Amino acid sequence: MRGDSAALGELEHVVEELLDRFTELVRRVRGAEARTAELEQLVRRFTGDPEDAERLLRRFRRLEVENEDLRTRLEEGRAGVDRLLAKIRFLEDQR
Numbered sequence: 001m002r003g004d005s006a007a008l009g010e011l012e013h014v015v016e017e018l019l020d021r022f023t024e025l026v027r028r029v030r031g032a033e034a035r036t037a038e039l040e041q042l043v044r045r046f047t048g049d050p051e052d053a054e055r056l057l058r059r060f061r062r063l064e065v066e067n068e069d070l071r072t073r074l075e076e077g078r079a080g081v082d083r084l085l086a087k088i089r090f091l092e093d094q095r
Helices: 002-046 050-094
Strands: none
Touching (some): 002 050
């Protein structure tokens, strides 16, 4: 039983570290989205060639789609980690 307790404690520590990493990644994605919006405004403002501006903006939009996909994956991962943490707490309460 003592080994189980240590293993559960270690697992909970690892899960908490993963949650911290997910939180950091979400923060970074949000920052990237804000920078993308700023860049979009700047491209339109300073590009002398409308075709170049449109090409760059299409690229930004593709990156936004990729960011959204990453955010979705992060949210799904976080939900999985939350479920795992709930199971760990349940198992600890059962002891």
